[in-house]
Amino acid sequence: MKVKVDPDLCTSCELCVGDHPELFEMKDDVAVAITEEVSADMEAAARDAADNCPAGAIIVE
Ligand code: SF4
Incomplete structure (x- = not known):
């Protein structure tokens, strides 16, 4: 899975x-994925982040 x-x-x-500091960090005032490739054990967290982003800005594929 990839996240961006x-x-x-x-x-x-x-x-x-705040919820997933292992996946995201702030850079130049926007969130960025720390690593685009999500390991299997982090996939649920990535989906959770995408589901909860109020702007729909997190893309998992
Ligand atoms: S809008 Fe979405 S991607 Fe941006 S900081 Fe908030 S939760 Fe993260």
Whole structure:
């Protein structure tokens, strides 16, 4: 699984960073995925982050 943040949609609320600091960090005022490739044990966390992002900015595929 891959995860990424659309910087044009991210509103910098920092929810994903607070809930999943192992997956996301803030960079230049938007969230970014720390590593695009998500390991199997982190897939549920990545899906959770995508489901909870109020801006729909987190893409998992
Ligand atoms: S939860 Fe969504 S809108 Fe909020 S910082 Fe993360 S990617 Fe941006």
